[in-house]
Amino acid sequence: MLQSNLLFYILFWPLLSAIILSVLNLFIKKELRSQILFDFLSVAGVSFSAVISLYLAYQNYVFSFDFGYNIYTFLDLESLKIDFALKADALSLMMLSFVNPVGTAIFFYALAYMRDDRSSARFFIYFNLFIFFMNLLVLGANPFIMFLGWEGVGIMSYLLIGFYYDDFSNIKAANKAFILNRIGDFGFLSGIFLLAVFIGVDGYSFEALSESYYKIEPFYLNLIAILLFVGAMGKSAQIPLYVWLPDAMAGPTPVSALIHAATMVTAGVYMVARFSDLFSMVEEVGVFIAYIGAFSALLAALIATKTYDIKKILAYSTMSQLGYMFMAEGLGNYSYALFHVFTHSFFKATLFMGAGAIILALHHEQDIRKMGNLKDKMPALFYMMLVAALSISAIFPFSGFFSKDAIMLHLFSSGHYLIYFIALFTSFLTAFYMFRFIFYIFFSHKRDIEVKATSKLMLIPIGVLSFFTIIVGFLNTPELLGGDERFSLWLSLFDQRYFVSHLVEISLIVINTVFILLAIFLAYLRFYKLIRLEDEASTLSKLLSNAFYVDKIYNNLFTKPLHKLSCFADEKCDIGFIDKLINSLAFGYIKISKKFSVTQNGSLNLYMLVSLGGVSLMMIYILVVLL
Amino acid sequence: MFKNYLILSILLFSLGLIGAVSRRNIIIIYMSIELMLNAVSIMLVSYSSFYNTNTGVVLSIMVTAIAAAEAALFMALFVTLYRKKKSLDTSLFNSLKDTNATK
Numbered sequence: 132m133l134q135s136n137l138l139f140y141i142l143f144w145p146l147l148s149a150i151i152l153s154v155l156n157l158f159i160k161k162e163l164r165s166q167i168l169f170d171f172l173s174v175a176g177v178s179f180s181a182v183i184s185l186y187l188a189y190q191n192y193v194f195s196f197d198f199g200y201n202i203y204t205f206l207d208l209e210s211l212k213i214d215f216a217l218k219a220d221a222l223s224l225m226m227l228s229f230v231n232p233v234g235t236a237i238f239f240y241a242l243a244y245m246r247d248d249r250s251s252a253r254f255f256i257y258f259n260l261f262i263f264f265m266n267l268l269v270l271g272a273n274p275f276i277m278f279l280g281w282e283g284v285g286i287m288s289y290l291l292i293g294f295y296y297d298d299f300s301n302i303k304a305a306n307k308a309f310i311l312n313r314i315g316d317f318g319f320l321s322g323i324f325l326l327a328v329f330i331g332v333d334g335y336s337f338e339a340l341s342e343s344y345y346k347i348e349p350f351y352l353n354l355i356a357i358l359l360f361v362g363a364m365g366k367s368a369q370i371p372l373y374v375w376l377p378d379a380m381a382g383p384t385p386v387s388a389l390i391h392a393a394t395m396v397t398a399g400v401y402m403v404a405r406f407s408d409l410f411s412m413v414e415e416v417g418v419f420i421a422y423i424g425a426f427s428a429l430l431a432a433l434i435a436t437k438t439y440d441i442k443k444i445l446a447y448s449t450m451s452q453l454g455y456m457f458m459a460e461g462l463g464n465y466s467y468a469l470f471h472v473f474t475h476s477f478f479k480a481t482l483f484m485g486a487g488a489i490i491l492a493l494h495h496e497q498d499i500r501k502m503g504n505l506k507d508k509m510p511a512l513f514y515m516m517l518v519a520a521l522s523i524s525a526i527f528p529f530s531g532f533f534s535k536d537a538i539m540l541h542l543f544s545s546g547h548y549l550i551y552f553i554a555l556f557t558s559f560l561t562a563f564y565m566f567r568f569i570f571y572i573f574f575s576h577k578r579d580i581e582v583k584a585t586s587k588l589m590l591i592p593i594g595v596l597s598f599f600t601i602i603v604g605f606l607n608t609p610e611l612l613g614g615d616e617r618f619s620l621w622l623s624l625f626d627q628r629y630f631v632s633h634l635v636e637i638s639l640i641v642i643n644t645v646f647i648l649l650a651i652f653l654a655y656l657r658f659y660k661l662i663r664l665e666d667e668a669s670t671l672s673k674l675l676s677n678a679f680y681v682d683k684i685y686n687n688l689f690t691k692p693l694h695k696l697s698c699f700a701d702e703k704c705d706i707g708f709i710d711k712l713i714n715s716l717a718f719g720y721i722k723i724s725k726k727f728s729v730t731q732n733g734s735l736n737l738y739m740l741v742s743l744g745g746v747s748l749m750m751i752y753i754l755v756v757l758l
Numbered sequence: 759m760f761k762n763y764l765i766l767s768i769l770l771f772s773l774g775l776i777g778a779v780s781r782r783n784i785i786i787i788y789m790s791i792e793l794m795l796n797a798v799s800i801m802l803v804s805y806s807s808f809y810n811t812n813t814g815v816v817l818s819i820m821v822t823a824i825a826a827a828e829a830a831l832f833m834a835l836f837v838t839l840y841r842k843k844k845s846l847d848t849s850l851f852n853s854l855k856d857t858n859a860t861k
Contacts, residue, residue: 733855735848739787740779 137187138200138217141180141227142266148176149259156252173255174238177262181231188228191221192621199272211331218272218337221622225469226269226401229476230394234262236592237393240484241385243588244491254294254383261287265394269401273336274323277402281319281366284395285312291386292379301381308375315365315372319402322358325351341408352409356416359406360423367399368450369427369457374682376450380442384487387442392449392483393476400456400472404465404624411463411625418547421461425553428454430679432560436567437675441486441497444568448523449479451557458554459538462545463627466619467537470607473618474522474530477603481519481596485512488593489572492583499571501580506573508582511590513573515597520569522600524562524647527640530604537609540639544629555646562647566654574659611636763804770797784839784846788832795825 152172155164190196198219206213219227238258245251261284268280286309293305327335329351330343344352363369368376379391390396403410403420410417428451435447452475459468490497492509506513522529525536535558542551608614611633619626674680730741770793777790799818806814836846843850 731855733849733852735787735851736779736782743775743779 134187134190134196135198135200137183138198138219138270139202141183141187141231141270142217142263144179145176145259145262145266148172149256149263152252152256152259156256161249169252169255170242173242173252173259174235176259177231177234177238180227180262180266181235184224184227184231187219188224191219191224195221197221201272205275211327211335213273213275213335215276216272216336217270217276219270222401222404222469222624223269225473225618225622227266229473230265230269231262233393233476233480233596234265234389236596237385237389237480237484240388240487240589240592241383243586244385244487245383246586248383250294254291257287257290257294258385258389261291261390261395265398268398274326274340275335277405278319278323281362281398281402282316284390284398285309285316285366288312288379288386288390288395291390292382294382294386298381304375304378304381308379311372311375312365315362315399318358318360318365319362322355322362325355325358337405344409344412349413353413353416356406356410356413357419359409360403360416360420363399363403363457364423365399366402367396367453367457369399369423369453370430373427373431373450374685377443377446377678380440380446384442384483384490387446388480388483388487391446392479396449396453397456397472397476400453400460400468403457403460404469407460407465407625410460411627414463417461417463419461421458421542421547421550424454424457424461425550425557426454427451428458428557429553429560432557432564433675434678435564436560437672438678439498439500439676441490441499441502441568441572442483444499444564445479445482445486448482448561448564449475451561452479452523454557455535455538455554458550459541462542462547462550463625464538464541465624466622466626467534467541469622469624470618471534471538473606474534474600474603477596477600478519478522478529478531481515481593481600482523484589484593484596485516485519488512488585488589491589492585493580494583499568502572503575504573504580505582508580509585512585512593515590515593516573517569518597519600520565522604524565524651525558525643526647527644528601528604530600530602533604533607533609536640536643537607539643540609540631540636541629543639544631544635545627555643558643559646559650562650563654566651567658570654570658609636760804760808763800767797767801767804770794770800782848784836784848787848788836792825792829795821 152169155169155172187198191198199216200218201214201216203215204212205215238255241254241258245254248254264280264283264287266280268277268284271277271280289305289309292308293302295301326340329347330340333339333343333346347355361372365372376391376396380387382391410420431447431451431454435444435451438444438447452471456468456471456475459465459471489502489505489509489512493502496502518529522531525532539551539554539558542554605614607616607618609616677683730737774790774793774797777793778787781787781790799821802814802818802821804814806812806818839851840846
């Protein structure tokens with residue numbers, strides 16, 4: 132039981148850090164603060180959580196222990212009992228074992244990144260609370276607790292995107308992210324409500340639910356699966372709810388690295404995997420998910436080839452990789468998807484932190500057209516980012532190769548060739564835009580750019596993560612290369628497996644690798660010695676550089692009609708009708724009382740006449756009616 | 759005979775009513791009111807002699823007593839009002855008038 136208590140402490144330390152920091156932030160003046168104390172408080176919580184997570188993951192991996200911890204009963208009705216309970220099985224612990232350690236690396240990086248910021252304490256309060264909610268999401272033993280964490284990371288994402296709130300465009304981006312996520316949350320919430328309505332009687336924890344899915348009619352099961360996936364769409368930035376992710380780059384770079392690349396956006400993938408027993412019962416919905424993932428991946432990769440903002444390229448690339456994960460989940464292999472989540476968090480965090488270091492070195496320049504020739508000036512960073520770029524492009528032996536290739540193999544062998552070809556083309560595009568990114572930043576424009584030195588504290592976390600980027604792929608070595616897919620075995624989800632011959636496997640790898648190398652070569656030809664700027668002549672490139680005008684379409688389709696409706700409600704319904712009605716009542720009384728005030732003219736004789744008239748009427752009434 | 763008493767009473771009452779409503783001097787109004795009270799007293803007494811009972815007579819004595827008490831109050835009121843405005847014209851006592859009233 133002692134170890135189960137540890138689950139509570141995973142949640143507790145970041146929360147405690149956040150609370151102490153906010154108290155100190157309120158009561159201690161900026162000049163009197165001890166830098167070391169604040170730095171320690173900022174990173175301590177997540178570091179403790181990381182250590183505990185890794186320990187528990189090790190325990191689970193070796194001894195297959197599952198941990199559970201019931202804090203209190205949140206709700207006890209006759210038909211529904213919800214515990215505030217934590218549970219850690221292999222899936223949760225897998226998530227924890229990268230969320231907290233990668234989080235720790237990014238926290239250390241953020242210490243350096245936010246050093247000169249005037250509200251860095253506020254930043255770390257949010258950051259610690261984010262880690263708290265993320266852990267709650269992952270550890271929740273029932274959909275309700277998961278939803279609490281889900282909403283918590285949403286609000287932290289909102290606060291951190293709008294961290295520099297004095298710029299209006301940041302606030303707009305934050306609101307966009309929050310509102311689009313609300314649409315997804317509506318789906319998720321409806322899904323878990325339906326689950327509670329149909330089978331909540333038999334217990335609401337994930338285990339209890341998974342034993343009674345068969346009781347739900349197929350129609351409603353499909354509906355629930357789709358609603359849950361709508362939630363995943365919002366959080367994990369899939370078509371059609373993806374437009375918030377590129378704008379979310381308005382936040383500080385560590386936020387992009389931690390929340391919008393490595394952890395929070397993968398919550399959707401985790402949620403689908405958590406309900407994997409439900410999703411494995413509804414294959415049509417699975418295929419739908421796979422197609423959504425495929426088109427998201429393709430769309431994002433296409434847009435990324437024409438984007439010039441260093442962080443937006445990475446944002447689109449994140450969305451594209453999330454598309455891969457959903458392809459794998461839709462076609463029934465959850466552990467491959469989660470393995471891609473796992474490796475992705477390492478290389479995407481590396482890329483983002485590298486991008487942040489470059490942005491700081493170039494005095495907050497984010498346009499890659501204004502960068503170039505940085506290889507000699509920041510060699511260490513170059514090699515780290517090269518490793519991550521090779522990894523995301525899926526070159527052997529970097530981690531991306533193992534995870535992405537497993538997914539590609541699964542897509543091919545499941546027989547959905549259209550999805551496979553989209554994935555293959557996306558993988559080609561991925562390599563192309565990643566090396567466009569590398570060549571643009573580190574090679575093109577042979578001119579002198581003034582560079583600020585990057586601090587060691589920033590480089591070390593990037594280095595550590597890029598090192599892991601190289602090695603973590605071997606955790607799930609396929610059987611072809613002499614491994615035994617240990618990672619998938621450990622997770623033991625409801626995976627669908629297809630067995631194909633080694634020949635097919637090898638040829639798929641070769642095809643994929645050839646395409647990737649070709650893409651890299653094309654990028655080399657096009658961007659290595661680039662001097663002049665790209666021209667935006669053709670229609671296609673115009674379409675791409677404007678992200679398919681999706682924002683505009685959404686604006687015209689949803690935002691403007693809504694705005695018009697609000698204007699109508701305001702002008703016609705509120706001011707025109709309700710206000711008028713109430714005003715006319717009030718002014719009507721005044722008008723009527725004006726009429727009656729004629730009698731109050733101060734003449735005693737009139738008063739007397741009126742009262743005598745009244746008495747006479749009374750007398751007549753008594754005489755005529757009563758007698 | 760009884761009818762003539764009633765006619766006298768009605769005439770007196772009407773005279774009092776017209777005086778009370780149309781005159782502006784407070785003392786005249788008071789006198790008109792007393793006139794109306796006496797008209798009522800005459801009517802009570804004539805009815806009681808017509809029906810041969812004592813009720814009306816008793817009531818008329820009570821009316822007279824109340825009118826006497828009233829007179830004492832009225833006198834005090836006249837003095838107070840006169841001290842305020844140096845006049846007993848009712849049109850001067852209009853502080854309860856609604857200033858917004860459309861005349």
